Amino acid sequence: MWVKLNRGEELTARGYYTPRDKGLTTPAYSFGAQVAEVDVDPDTGVVTVEKITTAHDCGTVINPLGVEGQLEGAIQMGLGYTLCEQFVMRDGKTLNTTFLDYKVPAAEDMPQIVSAAVDTYEPEGPFGAKEVGEGLVIPTAPAISDAVFQATGYRCKDLPITPEKILRATGKI
Numbered sequence: 001m002w003v004k005l006n007r008g009e010e011l012t013a014r015g016y017y018t019p020r021d022k023g024l025t026t027p028a029y030s031f032g033a034q035v036a037e038v039d040v041d042p043d044t045g046v047v048t049v050e051k052i053t054t055a056h057d058c059g060t061v062i063n064p065l066g067v068e069g070q071l072e073g074a075i076q077m078g079l080g081y082t083l084c085e086q087f088v089m090r091d092g093k094t095l096n097t098t099f100l101d102y103k104v105p106a107a108e109d110m111p112q113i114v115s116a117a118v119d120t121y122e123p124e125g126p127f128g129a130k131e132v133g134e135g136l137v138i139p140t141a142p143a144i145s146d147a148v149f150q151a152t153g154y155r156c157k158d159l160p161i162t163p164e165k166i167l168r169a170t171g172k173i
Helices: 064-083 140-152 163-169
Strands: 031-040 047-059 112-119
Touching: 031 140, 047 064, 047 140, 064 112, 064 140, 140 163
Parallel strands: 047 112
Antiparallel strands: 031 047
């Protein structure tokens, strides 16, 4: 049951930010780094990501909880891209049209995440901020892929990293 407490007027605000013209979409790009710790079952080829440690320079942190959520969401997106999401088509028709066939990571698939926001000031950004989140989708695949390589000797060059690919590369099938 929702109870609305009338404690005053609704607060609404609008703002606009136009970056200085540098010929780019944004004048300030963020930077991030990740390390993944994985467990690879040698008999099945199943990869379990145990822990991801990430650091992201997003300029001035305006909303710490929002930053944490963005970092975790980016890791979840990258995790799916790396280990399970595969768009399958044949003769111009999509074969995996539902989430029963197109696998994405669920909450229980998420590894332990240790994240740190590197709080800096970006003079070109609004209130000193940069983007946060989307940029950290990028290093997730290389971090996991490198951890799988360290564990198995198999360097996957076409995502997703599947158990079948690992078993084939290690001579198990």
